[in-house]
Amino acid sequence: MITRRDVLSAAAAAFAATHISPRALAQPIARTAHILTGFTPGLQDGLARLVAGQMSGYAETIVVETRPGAAGRIAVEAVKSADADGSVMLFAPLGFMMFFPHVYKTLRYHPRDFTPVSTVASTPTLLTVGPSVPADVKTLADFVAWCRANPKHATFGSPGAGTSLHFLGAMLGRSAGFDFLHVPYQGGGAIQDLVKGVIAATVMPIGSSLGLVQSGDLRALATTGPRRSLFVPAVPTMREAGYPSLEDLTWFAFFVPAKTPAPIVDKLNTAIQAALRTDEVKAGMAKLAVEPDAIAMEDFARLIASESDRWKAIVQATGFVPTD
Incomplete structure (x- = not known):
């Protein structure tokens, strides 16, 4: 130990x-x-x-x-x-x-x-959603409500099981009271499947999806930093969204x-x-x-x-x- x-x-x-x-x-x-x-x-x-x-x-x-x-x-x-x-x-x-x-x-x-x-x-880590999530889901609160209403589609990808990003997604589900199904990937597979609509969301470092967020192909809902990121200043932190335990x-x-x-x-x-x-x-x-x-x-x-x-x-x- x-x-x-x-x-x-x-x-x-x-x-x-x-x-x-x-x-x-x-x-x-x-x-x-x-x-x-x-x-x-x-x-x-x-x-x-x-x-x-x-x-x-x-x-x-x-x-x-x-x-x-x-x-x-x-x-x-x-x-x-x-x-x-x-x-x-x-x-x-x-x-x-x-x-x-x-x-x-x-x-x-x-x-x-x-x-x-x-x-x-x-x-920080960025929670990003793709085209499988309706366009009117614009905030983390909206996304949590959507996941509760659509449990079969409440999925997120990360670079692998047992990573910090896996646990951050799992803790979001636990904290918000819904079953957030984890889909582990290697390399850039999670972002690719997010764009295709195979999964609903990803929990990844900002750089992994920043270009696609800036182009409008993906939507960023929250970051895990102690303050807003310089790279996505319009995106609130998890603390601002009501989940301070997910600051990371x-x-x-x-x-x-x-x-x-x-x-x-x-x-x-x-x-x-x-x-x-x-x-x-x-x-x-x-x-x-x-x-x-x-x-x-x-x-x-x-x-x-x-x-x-x-x-x-x-x-x-x-x-x-x-x-x-």
Whole structure:
């Protein structure tokens, strides 16, 4: 069982590291550094490449590698086993640390196997409906009423069972008192079926359907962020719509193996923060429909711990049975 103490002690352990001379740290950490991501090319590796391209001085070359498989866990395990010298990093959603422990019976890693370095961006989730939902359904309240009246058609798609997006949809149904049937997909299949009218709604990151919402092919009813999104400012939040428990953000962040010396962690953090201040990264994130969101290193572990507690309660409330 992964506890809050486990997560916080893992972060504290990062600062009990071996000494590295200032002269050594003035040089690039390695000739080539590697950033591993756990999914096929898309938002995650796009973000990693965007930030890596502006991390000048950290390494002579930074290579972003996608290692998809096992819902991203292959990449996580590879970084766990890598040399703790700053040459191998994990770039991943925080769910790997705060969410996966509650949906898998066993994991081949533990949060204490990693040192959290920095978040870089966040995005809320968007509840979007398609042509199978009548045009006069314009608000979340309208949609809830329609779902109650049409239970056989109250379906939503997400990137897969056991994901945070799956649980957000399930919690909407529980909170609003209707059976919201989940249809799991891989890749962009959910959006494609939404446009075709196969399913009624999707619960996905904003970037997945933003273009189709802007064109009028789909309708966005609510976002899960703490405030309205810059990308769909006319769309209310779940809190505004009466569902504060569904407030949620997906954060993307860097991690290194737990025994990485603190001076190297600090050097990496400095390089990341410098990259986030560049116009290139800000513009690139806007194109990906995510917002820069760097959380101070001392607050990062606390965020993982508190979110882990919250997601444990959500997963249990839905009756989800952890899988292998």
